[in-house]
Amino acid sequence: MSYISLSQKDKKEMLKVIGVSSPHELFDSIPDDIKLGRRLKISGPKTEPEIMEYFTQKAHKNKNREYISFQGAGAYHHFIPAAVDYLSSRGEFVSPYTPYQAEVSQGTLQLIFEFQTMICQLTGMEISNASLYDGASGAAEAVLMANRINRRSKVLIPKTLHPHYRQVIKTYTKNLGMVIQEIEYDDSGQISTSDLKKHLDKETSAVVCQSPNFFGVIEDLDTISSQAHENKALSIAVVAEASSLGLLKPPGELGADIVTGEAQSFGIPLSFGGPYLGFMACQKEFLRQFPGRISGETQDVDGKRGFVLTLSTREQHIRRERATSNICTNQALCALRATIFLELMGKQGLKQWAWQNIQKAHYAYSLVKKVPGVKAQFSGKIYNEFVVQTKKEWAEIEEDLMKKNITPGISLEKYYPELKRCGLVCVTEVSQKEDIDRFAELLKDSLRT
Amino acid sequence: MNMNQEHLIFEISDKGKRGFTFPKMDVPENKNLTDDIPIREDIKDFPQVSEVEVVRHFTRLSQTNYCIDKGIYPLGSCTMKYNPKINEKVAQIQSFLSSHPYLNPRTCQGNLEILHASEEMLTEITGMNAFTFQPAAGAQGELVGMMLIRACLEERGDPRKFVLIPDSAHGTNPSSAHICGYKVKEIKSNESGTVDLDDLRKNMNKDVAAIMITNPNTLGIFESQIREASEMVHSQGGLVYMDGANMNALMGVCRPGDMGVDVIHLNLHKTFSTPHGGGGPGAGPVGVQKVLESFLPVPRVVYKDGYFDMDVNYPKSIGRVHGFYGHFLVVVKALAYILSLGPDGIKEASEVAVLNSNYIRKSLEKEYHLQYKAPTLHECVFSDKVQKKHNVSNIDIAKRLIDLHVHPPTISFPLIVHGALMTEPTETESKADLDLFVKAMKQIDKEARENPEILKSAPHDSYVRRLDETKAAREPRLRWKP
Numbered sequence: 068m069s070y071i072s073l074s075q076k077d078k079k080e081m082l083k084v085i086g087v088s089s090p091h092e093l094f095d096s097i098p099d100d101i102k103l104g105r106r107l108k109i110s111g112p113k114t115e116p117e118i119m120e121y122f123t124q125k126a127h128k129n130k131n132r133e134y135i136s137f138q139g140a141g142a143y144h145h146f147i148p149a150a151v152d153y154l155s156s157r158g159e160f161v162s163p164y165t166p167y168q169a170e171v172s173q174g175t176l177q178l179i180f181e182f183q184t185m186i187c188q189l190t191g192m193e194i195s196n197a198s199l200y201d202g203a204s205g206a207a208e209a210v211l212m213a214n215r216i217n218r219r220s221k222v223l224i225p226k227t228l229h230p231h232y233r234q235v236i237k238t239y240t241k242n243l244g245m246v247i248q249e250i251e252y253d254d255s256g257q258i259s260t261s262d263l264k265k266h267l268d269k270e271t272s273a274v275v276c277q278s279p280n281f282f283g284v285i286e287d288l289d290t291i292s293s294q295a296h297e298n299k300a301l302s303i304a305v306v307a308e309a310s311s312l313g314l315l316k317p318p319g320e321l322g323a324d325i326v327t328g329e330a331q332s333f334g335i336p337l338s339f340g341g342p343y344l345g346f347m348a349c350q351k352e353f354l355r356q357f358p359g360r361i362s363g364e365t366q367d368v369d370g371k372r373g374f375v376l377t378l379s380t381r382e383q384h385i386r387r388e389r390a391t392s393n394i395c396t397n398q399a400l401c402a403l404r405a406t407i408f409l410e411l412m413g414k415q416g417l418k419q420w421a422w423q424n425i426q427k428a429h430y431a432y433s434l435v436k437k438v439p440g441v442k443a444q445f446s447g448k449i450y451n452e453f454v455v456q457t458k459k460e461w462a463e464i465e466e467d468l469m470k471k472n473i474t475p476g477i478s479l480e481k482y483y484p485e486l487k488r489c490g491l492v493c494v495t496e497v498s499q500k501e502d503i504d505r506f507a508e509l510l511k512d513s514l515r516t
Numbered sequence: 517m518n519m520n521q522e523h524l525i526f527e528i529s530d531k532g533k534r535g536f537t538f539p540k541m542d543v544p545e546n547k548n549l550t551d552d553i554p555i556r557e558d559i560k561d562f563p564q565v566s567e568v569e570v571v572r573h574f575t576r577l578s579q580t581n582y583c584i585d586k587g588i589y590p591l592g593s594c595t596m597k598y599n600p601k602i603n604e605k606v607a608q609i610q611s612f613l614s615s616h617p618y619l620n621p622r623t624c625q626g627n628l629e630i631l632h633a634s635e636e637m638l639t640e641i642t643g644m645n646a647f648t649f650q651p652a653a654g655a656q657g658e659l660v661g662m663m664l665i666r667a668c669l670e671e672r673g674d675p676r677k678f679v680l681i682p683d684s685a686h687g688t689n690p691s692s693a694h695i696c697g698y699k700v701k702e703i704k705s706n707e708s709g710t711v712d713l714d715d716l717r718k719n720m721n722k723d724v725a726a727i728m729i730t731n732p733n734t735l736g737i738f739e740s741q742i743r744e745a746s747e748m749v750h751s752q753g754g755l756v757y758m759d760g761a762n763m764n765a766l767m768g769v770c771r772p773g774d775m776g777v778d779v780i781h782l783n784l785h786k787t788f789s790t791p792h793g794g795g796g797p798g799a800g801p802v803g804v805q806k807v808l809e810s811f812l813p814v815p816r817v818v819y820k821d822g823y824f825d826m827d828v829n830y831p832k833s834i835g836r837v838h839g840f841y842g843h844f845l846v847v848v849k850a851l852a853y854i855l856s857l858g859p860d861g862i863k864e865a866s867e868v869a870v871l872n873s874n875y876i877r878k879s880l881e882k883e884y885h886l887q888y889k890a891p892t893l894h895e896c897v898f899s900d901k902v903q904k905k906h907n908v909s910n911i912d913i914a915k916r917l918i919d920l921h922v923h924p925p926t927i928s929f930p931l932i933v934h935g936a937l938m939t940e941p942t943e944t945e946s947k948a949d950l951d952l953f954v955k956a957m958k959q960i961d962k963e964a965r966e967n968p969e970i971l972k973s974a975p976h977d978s979y980v981r982r983l984d985e986t987k988a989a990r991e992p993r994l995r996w997k998p
Contacts, residue, residue, distance in 0.1 A: 162599050
């Protein structure tokens, strides 16, 4: 299949206008000895039915659809309303570029403005950007932003922060002379405030706090923020499970200076890890150090309301190496999905959604805890994930349950060697009661042997 | 067009309306569950609207956007080619969409095979040795590329201090180098618009970690002395980074790996036809030669004994830059594109991209000034120098094009051309659409001489007219408030 729209006649006429006899002459500026001089060794061409067949075959090699999943850990199974897929597949949203020419991009610019507004309402912050790549890089951008604001070099990241987010923060800051200090957790599964106190000092730029954290436990962000502020450090809140914003007190009311996170839960399919949707919001005073695209309201020459990308003097195409970030685009189409999702859910829907998540997770938690050979690892309050320790290796439990078409949560040992035989289980609104019951039963069977 | 003002969703919100209903909860409800958890008040001013209202809102909003599905979109360096619909369809296959990133490799062999096959395709097209798909976009690809270089030089004992970047480069280049802890030195372009080798020689020394070079460069000109430049950098122990944003000019013709390039990023949303989505998600995979391979981000997809696996065991790896494996669904679309075209189709795409661009260049070179006369490949950069005599700027030209139903080229970039109009039609445009653009540009030139006012007040016919960007920046209104 080819997507060329020229006929042979067109080509001939165009070559004549240009004044060459073959398209190859147009490549004369490339020295002959670096030209390839052979055909590329790649397969194809394939017709549309053949492409469909190729990918259908690959999809058949995936077995994921045969399993009921209790996996979460930064990527969540949620229901997606039909209108999200329908509207977000419109060519007018899918096929434009970044809205540089505002007059012909009002659709994209206005939806981003609505996205920014709802992110502010949900997080309790004053300013939001147009989105970032994902939660992990959002956390890294927040750390860099804090460093630009107070020029301090030490960042405290708790072990309760998603291990991948911690890795990305380390990768991003490695070459900038910053010190990344990890903070321990306590028996509740929350940040250890005594360990935090030990490391908080005048060099500390920011304290990062994910809530609900990687263990599913709700952190005491209020206290963490106050401790940070006592040392004039910034409080960075991370939200990896955005559905929790429908129920829990927003980070903006708990002292956060910057809120960032992952909004995959807002209508973005799991998609084997991407594309997802990073978001970031902050208090007004930090606007000049805020990274990423921002849509702002203005007027046209007739006084009609319109929107433009604004405050671009922060950005790389103007400030080059002095920019607030090297980020160039956002995740506009994912932000569109989230915007449609949130507007459909509305105020009541969002609350009900989060309520169902917390209710179902607690139902599962109470069943699983009762299984002989299982104990709750942490005492803290959870949202829709929880950690249990079993008397059997988690990998063996996974083997047993997968035979019965259930994927239990992920094993924690590879990230936390001290959390032996611990699994992180996630239950959302899409988990059915009968599947939760079966999960607990199978766990019982597995631990009996 | 001049449609009525589309309301903001908040403005039609009213108590009790809803666009979604949840099934009744099937587990017993525990009303006291949240007694000792900090719970939020009502989400103040959050929208309450019906599904119909949401659907009409977004349908009307969509109609105010210009897009590639509607017509020619000749943004230079953006490669706005048509996005094939079969790519979208295969990316919607349920098993891909519902794949959790923590799946046991046993249950996602198909996904891993797709990543593996895509890596093979891209290494062959670029002549590189291995690819990572973790970078979420071109700019993140650049960052990863520079991190790889730094890691490699650190292992040799000295990360060095400077990165050389030509003055025609995209702004993300210096910004990415900076985040990697490097200072940037700008290298001049010579009269023919390519890297000035003398200036490079003068600046290249053992404190220089790398050169970041775009080829063809942002003027659309092939850096014909790239091998000499690479040798100069290599001879002093430096490495060569190529910004592959303009790879659409070169596919099947020549390969960065054969020009001395050590590391490159590609933009799947440019060269490999995946949609731009109004500003993402794209994908910026990074390819490397052997010398940098052991530093690539983890995990990597490996194939052994008929089984695909995720391997994290690369002790020298720079680590992770993405929560999971990058934009998997975008990779699916790019692979569908490559397989659709095959080896000859891929090459033809580059050939026709260059043909279309040269046709536009030739058709407009009487009316519009070309600062650099050297042959160009997939794009060319005009300027407003001629029209400036009538006080008409490149911005006026761009805004008038909107009235004439074509999308403007990239304006005011590259910075080395004053009043730039950077034009890249891509291979998917028909002659009729190219002619439409040419005709519009000629009309504008005529208007600049005869009726410049019509240009300065353009656009006249769009949903909104020229917007006040200064007001937006001076009095920031970045969210709706009641």
